[in-house]
Amino acid sequence: MSYEEQEIVNIEKEELLPKVKVLMNDGYRLVQIGCTKMADHLQVDYSFDKDYKFYDLRIKLPLTNLELPSISAICLPAFLYENEIHDLFGVNVTNISIDFKGKFYRLEKDAPFMQDDK
């Protein structure tokens, strides 16, 4: 069974906007933005695709400082994912183009995906 090659690149938060701008100018499209809670940090994946080539930018956010700049000014569809990671993980994404301010999903608890109940 064959599987596609996937490139995952670790970057710092400060590199996010310039890297995304380069990718968008190069013809990549945003595939998804997702978070994974790890033991000591929050892993944030920005996944892109061009001609079936999968490319992922990965940021490790300290759990004490969950803040990211929005990429929605460069990459328009990002606002949906950024609102989602805010509601589910409590990430404070600044300057989202359309900000639902915590009302994207109708949740009983704040940041339910940050609770460790494994």
Added chain:
Amino acid sequence: MAKQTIIPFGPQHPVLPEPIHLDLVLEDEVVVEAIPNIGFIHRGLELLCKKKPFQDMVFVAERICGICSFIHGVGFCQGVEKIMNLEVPKRAELLRVFWGELSRVHSHLLWLGLAADAIGFESLFMHVWRVRERVLKIFEETTGGRVIFSACQVGGTRKNIDNDTLRRIAKELDEIETDYKELADVFIQDYTVRHRWSDIGILSEENAHKLGAVGPTLRASGIAQDMRMLRYGGYVDVDFEPIVETACDCYARCMVRVREVFQSFDLMRQAIDKIPDGEIAAKVNGFPEGEFFSRVEQPRGEVVYYIRGDGTNFLDRFRIRTPTFANIHPLLAMIGGCALADAPAIILSIDPCISCTER
């Protein structure tokens, strides 16, 4: 400046099979902006990966949505199989292609029926769903279920179809295709259908790419992108090209789906011809440790599963990005500038699946 009115569309609406809310900002009868509002059926299914053994998560994945059920199972299983380096038997891979393409036929027939109903063509809706019923009977015969089949498992499939049954089903598919062709001709040639859907909901090729559209919504704007071209699983053994239309309107999106049904019939015949004898599942030893972004093509477009295991029986993360989630922003672009009366047809044209979107 004209006076603006806001009209709520949804969450309950006759054309919507599932709840989504759009605030349509109108100037006279023209929609100038649409503001989405989702979250009515968010179930937090992804969190269940921490409570359910990884082999049981395929049942959760299948229940993300009833229409896309089987392919959700395939995408999940594929991700785990990659992490665990499992070699899925060829028979299982081609059975997955068969059931996956039959799911695509089912999904597109469901949409074609709803689309006909949305424009008031009720007899066409009933005929399309009559044909869909024959597809559901094949599902029931081969898997025991009409909507959620539980046919996929990590390592292969849980159910087999013997070769005699496969040959009989191949003949039945020919009959269903003949029956369907009559209805497809109505979608292609009928003046009412063309007139109702042409030149509305325009999504240019540039916007389709920039806004991250996927699936038939993207292919109707002239971009030949189909995740089956990654040749995952049994798709390495079948021949096809992405179906593309260039008109960028609702009618083009309808035509992509009409033609994909024919393509799926052909893919199923190819899978049946090439299916070898053998096992249907590999033995699964141990637990997944690693990560992978599994990408497959749902009837609505690209779906991505991020799966991460830490070597225990429970996954660390199971994140799904479904095609309707990606198509929401293109929808907002399509709907700007349309007449209010065209809004339901445009919204339906992306084939929204809100259960998938919200999980």
